Amino acid sequence: MSSFWSNKHVLVTGAGGFIGSHLVEALGREGARVRAFVRYNSRADTGYLGELPPDLNGQVEVVAGDLRDGDAVRGAIKGCEMVFHLGALIAIPYSYLHPAEVAETNFMGTLNVLLACRDLEVERLVHTSTSEVYGTALRTPIDEGHPLQGQSPYSASKIGADKLVESFYCSYGLPTVTIRPFNTYGPRQSARAVIPTIIAQTLWQNTVRLGNLNATRDFTFVDDTVSGFLKGAQAKGVEGGTYNLGTGSEISIGDLAEQIIKEIGRPVKIVVDPQRLRPEKSEVFQLLADNSLAQKKLDWQPQIDLNTGLRKTINWIEKHQELYLSDRYQI
Numbered sequence: 001m002s003s004f005w006s007n008k009h010v011l012v013t014g015a016g017g018f019i020g021s022h023l024v025e026a027l028g029r030e031g032a033r034v035r036a037f038v039r040y041n042s043r044a045d046t047g048y049l050g051e052l053p054p055d056l057n058g059q060v061e062v063v064a065g066d067l068r069d070g071d072a073v074r075g076a077i078k079g080c081e082m083v084f085h086l087g088a089l090i091a092i093p094y095s096y097l098h099p100a101e102v103a104e105t106n107f108m109g110t111l112n113v114l115l116a117c118r119d120l121e122v123e124r125l126v127h128t129s130t131s132e133v134y135g136t137a138l139r140t141p142i143d144e145g146h147p148l149q150g151q152s153p154y155s156a157s158k159i160g161a162d163k164l165v166e167s168f169y170c171s172y173g174l175p176t177v178t179i180r181p182f183n184t185y186g187p188r189q190s191a192r193a194v195i196p197t198i199i200a201q202t203l204w205q206n207t208v209r210l211g212n213l214n215a216t217r218d219f220t221f222v223d224d225t226v227s228g229f230l231k232g233a234q235a236k237g238v239e240g241g242t243y244n245l246g247t248g249s250e251i252s253i254g255d256l257a258e259q260i261i262k263e264i265g266r267p268v269k270i271v272v273d274p275q276r277l278r279p280e281k282s283e284v285f286q287l288l289a290d291n292s293l294a295q296k297k298l299d300w301q302p303q304i305d306l307n308t309g310l311r312k313t314i315n316w317i318e319k320h321q322e323l324y325l326s327d328r329y330q331i
Helices: 018-029 047-051 054-059 070-077 092-097 099-120 153-172 194-204 222-234 253-264 292-298 306-318
Strands: 009-013 033-039 060-065 082-085 124-128 176-181 207-210 242-245 269-272
Touching: 009 018, 009 070, 018 033, 018 047, 018 054, 018 222, 033 047, 033 070, 054 060, 060 070, 070 099, 082 099, 082 222, 092 099, 092 153, 099 124, 099 153, 124 153, 124 222, 153 176, 176 222, 194 207, 194 253, 194 306, 207 253, 222 242, 222 292, 242 292, 253 269, 253 306
Parallel strands: 009 033, 009 082, 033 060, 082 124, 124 176, 176 242, 207 269
Antiparallel strands: none
């Protein structure tokens, strides 16, 4: 057990989500006292926190609320030494339909987190960005100095949130670290993401329906992303910085689908579904990370190759068919 995390009081926003639940689990394993902030619903549904091992129950306190409610956010952060801010609305197609909700949650929600962290004097805020803020690559590999391009309401909301975090570091000296993951995948990811949707359709349908097959992405396994968050919280002298978490390799969506189909071993057909295509000027055609800054400053590098990560993800999805409506397009 790491002495750094032992009995440290930590808040994770977006704790019921894909990456958030894995981060909560990792923190619990390290001995942290975790407060998990999840979005309130009348079913008391805590998302993927239900997948946590029973032995961690005593180390995780679940608090429900909404990031847009400043009082709820402040109450959740009170008494915590460290904050990981992962809470956001992240589906790009959803942001086309509901840009106001996405902007309010991702921008104003982040402002509420920043205000509370400043006023309550937390030790460090680890903020979550996304490679989508870069838009389609103007140069590769993409380093942290690459221009930011708001090609969807989602990416624009995250650019705004990232800049708010930067402003609180510069204006108030708030100790912040921004982690910028490139296309994380793995167990517990929802069907709105490309790897789970390919896997689910290959397992249970005869056709895999996708959008742009030529776009390339840099896929990072969730355990590696979580490792980057933990290192971003612990590393010395990195406050105010932004750090890419990616593998430094890319694959087209079409080739990815072929690889998954081969791994599963079912003869399915790949077709382009027009409703899954982004508007032309919104499509991000290439994302490929330069992770050298994270390697140097955070002592981080990915450990799980794509083949291994896909196998782990396939195995998990096979056991959780009830979570994947493979016959419809989920946004």
